[in-house]
Amino acid sequence: MVVEGKDAEQMAKEHKEISISEFFEKNRHLLGYDNPTRALLTVVKEFVDNSLDACEEARILPRIWLEVKPTTSDRFRVMVKDNGPGMLDKRIPKTLGKLLVGSKFYKHIQSRGQQGLGTKGAVLYAQLTTGKPTTIISSTGNGKTSFYELMIDVKKNEPKIISHKYVEDGRKWHGLKLEMEIEGRYVDSRTGVPEFIKEVAISNPFADIIFDGPEGRMEFKRGTNELPPLPKEIKPHPYGVELGIFRRMLQDTSSRSIKTFFMNDFTRVGSTSANGICEVAGIDPKISPKSVDRETTEKLFKSMKKAKLLRPPTDCLSPLGESIMLSGLKKEIEGEFFSAVTRPAAVYRGEPFQVEAGIAYGGKLPEDQAVEVIRLSNRVPLMYQKGDCAITKAVEKTNWKSYELKQSGSNLPRGPAIVMVHFASTWVPYTSESKQAIASYPIIIKEIKLALQEAGRRMKSYVIGKRKFEMRQKRRKKFERYIPEVAETLNKITNEDKQLIKAKLQKKAKEVTGVKISG
Amino acid sequence: MVKKRGENTSKKIFEFAEGIVEQIKEEKKPKMKIPVRSLSNVEWSEDKGVLTLGNKKSNRYFFNVGHARKFMQTLLIASFCKDIVDENIHASIRDMYYNLKHSIGDSKENTFEEQSESDPLIVDIETALNLLREQLHLLADRKGVVVGNVKVRDRGDVIDWSKLGSGGWSIPSVVEDIEFVDVDADFALVIEKNAGFERLHEDKFWRDYNCILMGTGGQPARGTRRLIRRLAEEHKIPIYVLTDSDSYGWYIYSVIKSGSMALAHASDKLATPSAKFIGLTITDIMEYKLEKSIIRANDRDIKRAKEMLDYPWFQEKEWRRELKLMIDKRIKAEIEALSSRGLKFLTDTYLPEKLDKKEFLP
Numbered sequence: 071m072v073v074e075g076k077d078a079e080q081m082a083k084e085h086k087e088i089s090i091s092e093f094f095e096k097n098r099h100l101l102g103y104d105n106p107t108r109a110l111l112t113v114v115k116e117f118v119d120n121s122l123d124a125c126e127e128a129r130i131l132p133r134i135w136l137e138v139k140p141t142t143s144d145r146f147r148v149m150v151k152d153n154g155p156g157m158l159d160k161r162i163p164k165t166l167g168k169l170l171v172g173s174k175f176y177k178h179i180q181s182r183g184q185q186g187l188g189t190k191g192a193v194l195y196a197q198l199t200t201g202k203p204t205t206i207i208s209s210t211g212n213g214k215t216s217f218y219e220l221m222i223d224v225k226k227n228e229p230k231i232i233s234h235k236y237v238e239d240g241r242k243w244h245g246l247k248l249e250m251e252i253e254g255r256y257v258d259s260r261t262g263v264p265e266f267i268k269e270v271a272i273s274n275p276f277a278d279i280i281f282d283g284p285e286g287r288m289e290f291k292r293g294t295n296e297l298p299p300l301p302k303e304i305k306p307h308p309y310g311v312e313l314g315i316f317r318r319m320l321q322d323t324s325s326r327s328i329k330t331f332f333m334n335d336f337t338r339v340g341s342t343s344a345n346g347i348c349e350v351a352g353i354d355p356k357i358s359p360k361s362v363d364r365e366t367t368e369k370l371f372k373s374m375k376k377a378k379l380l381r382p383p384t385d386c387l388s389p390l391g392e393s394i395m396l397s398g399l400k401k402e403i404e405g406e407f408f409s410a411v412t413r414p415a416a417v418y419r420g421e422p423f424q425v426e427a428g429i430a431y432g433g434k435l436p437e438d439q440a441v442e443v444i445r446l447s448n449r450v451p452l453m454y455q456k457g458d459c460a461i462t463k464a465v466e467k468t469n470w471k472s473y474e475l476k477q478s479g480s481n482l483p484r485g486p487a488i489v490m491v492h493f494a495s496t497w498v499p500y501t502s503e504s505k506q507a508i509a510s511y512p513i514i515i516k517e518i519k520l521a522l523q524e525a526g527r528r529m530k531s532y533v534i535g536k537r538k539f540e541m542r543q544k545r546r547k548k549f550e551r552y553i554p555e556v557a558e559t560l561n562k563i564t565n566e567d568k569q570l571i572k573a574k575l576q577k578k579a580k581e582v583t584g585v586k587i588s589g
Numbered sequence: 590m591v592k593k594r595g596e597n598t599s600k601k602i603f604e605f606a607e608g609i610v611e612q613i614k615e616e617k618k619p620k621m622k623i624p625v626r627s628l629s630n631v632e633w634s635e636d637k638g639v640l641t642l643g644n645k646k647s648n649r650y651f652f653n654v655g656h657a658r659k660f661m662q663t664l665l666i667a668s669f670c671k672d673i674v675d676e677n678i679h680a681s682i683r684d685m686y687y688n689l690k691h692s693i694g695d696s697k698e699n700t701f702e703e704q705s706e707s708d709p710l711i712v713d714i715e716t717a718l719n720l721l722r723e724q725l726h727l728l729a730d731r732k733g734v735v736v737g738n739v740k741v742r743d744r745g746d747v748i749d750w751s752k753l754g755s756g757g758w759s760i761p762s763v764v765e766d767i768e769f770v771d772v773d774a775d776f777a778l779v780i781e782k783n784a785g786f787e788r789l790h791e792d793k794f795w796r797d798y799n800c801i802l803m804g805t806g807g808q809p810a811r812g813t814r815r816l817i818r819r820l821a822e823e824h825k826i827p828i829y830v831l832t833d834s835d836s837y838g839w840y841i842y843s844v845i846k847s848g849s850m851a852l853a854h855a856s857d858k859l860a861t862p863s864a865k866f867i868g869l870t871i872t873d874i875m876e877y878k879l880e881k882s883i884i885r886a887n888d889r890d891i892k893r894a895k896e897m898l899d900y901p902w903f904q905e906k907e908w909r910r911e912l913k914l915m916i917d918k919r920i921k922a923e924i925e926a927l928s929s930r931g932l933k934f935l936t937d938t939y940l941p942e943k944l945d946k947k948e949f950l951p
Contacts, residue, residue, distance in 0.1 A: 545654050548654060548657055548658075549651070549652060549657055551693055551694055551696055551698065552651070552657050552658065552660075552661040552693065554693075554694060555661050555664075555665065555693060555700065556651065556660070556661050556664055559606075559661075559664040559665055559667075559668045560606050560609060560610050560613075560664065562668050562672075563602060563603060563606035563607075563664075563667065563668050563671055564603060564606045564607050564610050566607075566610045570614070571610065571613055574613045574614060574616060575613060575619075575651070577616070578613075578616060578618065578652065579652065582618065582652045
């Protein structure tokens, strides 16, 4: 009997058990569950992202029903229901009940849930805080509905099915309903759930969203039937890969030689470039990637960074586009003028990215307040770490005085406006693991500023036009106010027809204060 | 005669308004031409010896935000004047202001907010239509008294300026309609100061010297200035002016003689180029040994004297000499300074000597 010794398999298993539950516990702050307020927002965010992603991929105009209701003073029932494609019955447990930390780590695609634990993390958080399973109801439109109550077996990192039914009910529907009870705290502030939902509605105007919260129901109606194009997955560009990832790529590749590894696993590396990289590193291009030692890896990594390569393709990105942005702003903001600008794609450190900016101006927006900045990263609103974010910095560095807003120094401008910036990229460079602020690379700041300036110019010409119009109106009003006095007086002196004088002067007043049409 | 002048005023206002109506009918931007009254448009006419208004005119457009209100106000005033002229009644400029002030339509704006808005527009109409305020039947402040062997007819009453006791005849603000019935005077003495007038009146100076005695009480009112002009023009009465010996007194003389910058357009009616200056001068102070009563000239007096040295109508050598004396010695004196030589010194010595020697400044 072996009492003290453990075999390798057992050890590995134990190690895994510890790592997954501990990983979550220790990294709650990185994963968006650091406090009850944030945790509630994160769950909502994961649910909404999941639904939007599923609908978009299936090219379905999303309809999302979200419920957040308190069950006790510190617990909430969170429910989301969508009209997405639904999930295959047998795939539900694996998809929602098995943690694959960093599963999207290599994936170079612009997606909402770029990193992190997604819905699975929410399932785990629910079970950790309330001990209750997550309820899943789904159908793919085949007349059958799946019912699951699911937990995660943390030790095995496997789904734990509490109950399961797969019923042929003949209902022709497709979609997914998730429901769970979690510990949380609800706030209605700039970083709260309602603001998040509002910003989601602005950035996803093709979605119908109903939010039934503790304070009642809010409806965000769809503003456009246009879906943005699907982003495409690309292979990483050598300039954007970090050493650790490069090392893992060498391990995981199915390519047989270093040369084909470079050509197959990266974008923009052809036969000549691959040979060049190997040559500079002093490595035989024919050796197997798996045989490369630590020292050689570093040599290859350095020479790869120095290679002259084309910039990565940018058609893999899916910006919202000007018309979708405008529709989002118009439907949720009671402004009077809207402008939206989509910049051409650019590249930072081998990653393609694209900046879009929108401005809503005037109307019912408050006159003398710092403008509100809506920050979107791959269409998802960023709610925290405003001050660290490249978007905030770029807004502050833009000279808004040239665009008819007030601004003192390098502060947020003041005036009746809301500024929205969308940063789309295959890989968003966050400043920290909590992924709420975009890193301030100079090229990123520059692109954001260019987008803001263009949107600002359009706003300015509107404001100036409006001011001119108002001035003309004011002039006309003045003339029109005096016309009866003048007509009356002239009539008194000369006995000329008062109405005729009045009519002639009124006609002239319109003429001299009207828009001048040239040509 | 009265009727005829009223008709002229009424007709001019009618034509002025009719001109604007024509522009409106032709769908032009209606405008009125108003002579420029800034100093740049005031000229000294050497020939006439008076200040005149130049030819510069500016357009006042209705369809100009900066002009519209004034355009309307100018018409309101014109209409008001036509009404009172037609009715043959007079109104003070304050009466007019209150009469015309009302809110415009349903706005909070009034046709006139302050009297200071309407006053300058009266002068605009005067200059634009070449009509005097008197012809518009608007009354300026009255000031000034007169005595002498003169009979006038005023609104049907015959008034004998020699039989008005100690007060004298208070000169009305409009003397246009005064009819001279009998004028028996060798000259008229115009005194800036009421005190000086009282002295000479009490001493029966005007009887002894067969003259008209007029007190202006400071800067003469329009009515007084017009009366002086009419006496000089219609009855060839020599006009002699007595003021304090300082820049302000001398300027009063120049206003009587050459007109003022503010009313340069009316110089032909208000100025009396034939007027002569009898005193006081700085030279008098020395000749009549009035040193005891000298007042030290202050900076304002000196500054004013220096300005006057530059005026084209103060270029006679006599005046330049007096002004320079004043500036150099920094002295001035009041008419009352003569009393230091005795209360009747003015009546019995100073004036008789001056008249006798015909010692006048131009």
